[in-house]
Amino acid sequence: MVWDFVELNPFSRTGWSGASDWVMRVIKSISEGTSQVGYGSVEKASATKSSLPDDSVNCFFSDPPYYDSVLYANLSDYFYVWLKRSLPHLSDFFDTELTPKAEECVVDEAKNKDHLFFEKTIGQAMGEGRRILTPDGIGTVVFAHKSTVGWESILQAIIDNGWIITGSWPIDTERQGRVSAVDQARLQSSIHVVCRPRESPSGSLRSEIGDWRDVLQELPQRIHDWMPRLADEGVVGADAIFACLGPALEIFSRYSSVEKASGEEVTLREYLEYVWGAVSKEALGMIFTDADTTDFEEDARLTAMWLWTLSAGAPPSPLDKGGAAGGGIDDDDTDDTGKPAKSTGYILEYDAARKIAQGLGAHLDKLTTLVEIKGDKARLLPVGDRAQALFGKEDLNAPTTRRKKKSQDKQLDLFAILGNPEDSDSSSFGDPGVPQVGKTVLDRLHQSMILFAAGRSEALKRFLVEEGIGADQRYWKLAQAFSALYPTGTDEKRWVDGVLARKKGLGF
Numbered sequence: 001m002v003w004d005f006v007e008l009n010p011f012s013r014t015g016w017s018g019a020s021d022w023v024m025r026v027i028k029s030i031s032e033g034t035s036q037v038g039y040g041s042v043e044k045a046s047a048t049k050s051s052l053p054d055d056s057v058n059c060f061f062s063d064p065p066y067y068d069s070v071l072y073a074n075l076s077d078y079f080y081v082w083l084k085r086s087l088p089h090l091s092d093f094f095d096t097e098l099t100p101k102a103e104e105c106v107v108d109e110a111k112n113k114d115h116l117f118f119e120k121t122i123g124q125a126m127g128e129g130r131r132i133l134t135p136d137g138i139g140t141v142v143f144a145h146k147s148t149v150g151w152e153s154i155l156q157a158i159i160d161n162g163w164i165i166t167g168s169w170p171i172d173t174e175r176q177g178r179v180s181a182v183d184q185a186r187l188q189s190s191i192h193v194v195c196r197p198r199e200s201p202s203g204s205l206r207s208e209i210g211d212w213r214d215v216l217q218e219l220p221q222r223i224h225d226w227m228p229r230l231a232d233e234g235v236v237g238a239d240a241i242f243a244c245l246g247p248a249l250e251i252f253s254r255y256s257s258v259e260k261a262s263g264e265e266v267t268l269r270e271y272l273e274y275v276w277g278a279v280s281k282e283a284l285g286m287i288f289t290d291a292d293t294t295d296f297e298e299d300a301r302l303t304a305m306w307l308w309t310l311s312a313g314a315p316p317s318p319l320d321k322g323g324a325a326g327g328g329i330d331d332d333d334t335d336d337t338g339k340p341a342k343s344t345g346y347i348l349e350y351d352a353a354r355k356i357a358q359g360l361g362a363h364l365d366k367l368t369t370l371v372e373i374k375g376d377k378a379r380l381l382p383v384g385d386r387a388q389a390l391f392g393k394e395d396l397n398a399p400t401t402r403r404k405k406k407s408q409d410k411q412l413d414l415f416a417i418l419g420n421p422e423d424s425d426s427s428s429f430g431d432p433g434v435p436q437v438g439k440t441v442l443d444r445l446h447q448s449m450i451l452f453a454a455g456r457s458e459a460l461k462r463f464l465v466e467e468g469i470g471a472d473q474r475y476w477k478l479a480q481a482f483s484a485l486y487p488t489g490t491d492e493k494r495w496v497d498g499v500l501a502r503k504k505g506l507g508f
């Protein structure tokens with residue numbers, strides 16, 4: 001458990017009163033009945049067993065645990081033992097020695113609570129929610145998770161228990177000043193999944209089988225209509241992907257089941273692969289505004305979509321460990337001084353990366369000089385790390401100085417890979433012993449970024465002018481798009497901007 005706030009000194013000016021005044025005002029206005037909210041009533045019960053009668057509420061709202069993110073019951077024990085003593089008149093709320101754990105709806109391997117337990121428990125709670133809600137009532141479930149399995153679990157539970165998912169909105173629920181939970185997905189916003197009972201006005205569950213072809217046909221149009229709206233609201237990246245789940249799932253969950261022509265039932269998992277694909281294609285169209293995205297090879301499409309997925313929110317800081325898709329800049333490296341070293345890649349959860357790649361027709365397993373896969377993480381390699389692959393190994397000169405700090409390595413490595421400036425600046429790319437021009441637009445852009453980074457301006461000029469690389473409009477389109485996608489403060493952002501700055505001067 002990692003604490004994410006510190007206790008204030010209660011005797012400081014902002015201390016006690018700052019922390020308690022606003023809470024007191026809320027309690028006072030609610031208890032006096034002067035608040036617009038009116039009176040509330042609170043019950044201590046598991047969400048799987050509500051004491052409310054059938055069809056008795058108009059709105060069901062749940063903020064369940066986010067899969068395995070926080071083990072609330074363990075955390076609460078710390079406070080529970082003190083509250084129990086300081087609030088003896090509320091003894092009904094504190095009738096157990098410690099907080100109840102058995103029914104807690106989380107994934108916790110230590111307590112043998114796996115994803116099936118989570119799915120079953122949350123499913124029971126969703127069933128209860130539908131039972132107490134009127135047939136025309138509305139439900140909202142808050143969720144945020146870095147993994148696609150977490151998402152699949154909750155969506156499955158909602159749909160299996162007779163709900164139609166109709167919308168999903170990312171809402172910034174975390175305080176800006178909050179220090180990110182170290183080593184956990186940083187949840188910038190939680191997604192509010194809006195749903196309605198799949199019931200007829202009489203309250204009985206509707207049963208209708210959907211045709212897979214119709215569902216697939218409707219999906220791209222739905223995403224196409226929805227994404228610009230999200231972009232207008234400033235919702236991009238992983239948040240936008242999750243915000244598309246609602247409209248996308250409406251098409252699927254309005255049916256009790258969806259079947260292929262063969263009669264085979266389509267699983268939610270399979271449908272979600274198509275959703276990711278549709279979202280990726282749509283997002284790509286927005287990234288390369290006026291370019292035809294099929295102009296670019298799979299490596300450029302994947303890189304663009306990867307960076308876009310990670311693009312939600314503020315520029316990365318050393319504490320950022322990723323957004324909703326479990327991504328982020330890899331900052332595990334530290335230099336000899338113990339300070340975080342420069343970014344060493346862009347990390348996505350492997351399953352998210354696989355889904356994005358699949359949707360774009362890219363093959364992760366073939367792009368080995370671009371993406372590294374380790375366990376459940378996929379890392380888009382930083383451009384500096386691609387130098388060797390892009391400029392060939394034959395020319396490698398071993399670095400002459402013994403390297404001390406990792407942060408100084410980049411420059412040395414590049415010279416080692418590119419050879420001595422005086423040796424090669426007069427020969428042409430592709431000459432014997434001189435690197436080949438990259439095969440794809442992305443490779444060529446990365447080659448120029450590396451030349452820029454190594455200060456090889458003559459070689460860069462020859463590359464763009466004599467080799468004719470700069471005459472390809474796609475090259476500049478990609479550079480322009482990447483300038484917007486690489487996070488501020490990264491090497492890549494500086495390098496691509498450096499290349500772009502030469503465009504006019506070289507006559508392009």
Ligand SMILES: C[S@@+](CC[C@H](N)C(=O)[O-])C[C@H]1O[C@@H](n2cnc3c(N)ncnc32)[C@H](O)[C@@H]1O
Pocket residue numbers: 045046047048063064065066072073103104105106
């Ligand atoms: C994401 S938190 C909700 C936080 C709340 N919205 C807030 O702002 O304080 C999830 C909550 O669900 C509770 N919970 C877990 N399993 C439950 C169950 N079976 N029945 C009711 N509540 C449960 C946890 O104890 C935790 O307080």
